[in-house]
Amino acid sequence: MIRTMTEADWPQVWEFFDPIVQGGETYAYPLDLTSEQARVLWTVAPPGRTVVLEQDGRVLGSATMGPNRPGRGSHVGTASFMVAPSARGRGVGRALGEHVVQWHRDAGYRAIQFNAVVETNAAAVRLWRSLGFEVVGTVPEAFDSRAHGLVGLHVMHLPL
Template identity: 80%
Template sequence: MTDIRPMTEADWPQVWPFFDEIVQAGETYAYPLDLTSDRARALWTMSPPGQTVVLEEDGRILGSATMGPNRPGRGSHVGTASFMVSPAARGRGVGRTLGEYVVQWHRDAGFDAVQFNAVVETNTTAVRLWQSLGFTIIGTVPAAFDSRAHGRVGLHVMHLALGEPR
């Protein structure tokens, strides 16, 4: 059975290995390469009003997402999110399932939009996924990410309006 639920402290030992593998690959996240498990958990875990969830299947964590306000105060009506899918679970719809969950979570929480601040342009799988969920690229910051495989590449800012602005 597949379940998306809030991440608990007990889930981190399953999340940390794929979090670290993804960061070390150097293709999608600009986290420091020397993160400890504790520091990574602190960076990844959102506190209310945000949330961090895991997608679990038969006791195995296949992916995780964080979500919440993109900015505090007067920018808090726009949400943001980040996603990590275990390399062992890629191609199984985990990212799409988490993406759909995150969009609905933002709708249910009353956000006006969701903005992704830094989608690496060479991460074409993610770009296509977000576009298929209705996100548009509203700009690209040139050479803002140092990809291990491609060198300096752009970071897309992607946006999804959730309804009429308040």
């Protein structure tokens, strides 16, 4: 079940948020974030939305969505995703991705732009491509991967 994230969900999201950030492979968030600082960064206010995918009372993933830019850029949406390591390979990312695409369509967005998909995050790149996104550019050496050193960040785009 995918639903709007509540304040009560945050402790379960934090359980995977922090290890994912500390892992150094997908997000350029500061490594010294407190739980409260991370919650403020992750929780998107209207007109955006933050959701969780819950199964049997456990939060397995979360996504944020909304306008990529304010004002004259607000017709293009964006999103961010995190899936609990224990839930990877079980369709959680795909379900969240499909939900986000439909949410943007229903809200009247013209496109979705992902600003920073780490090029070595092969599972994410493969998933977004399977949902129709294309890499429209790569910023060379824009991300310092813990495992790979300096790698590119893809800008990915899906017209709606």
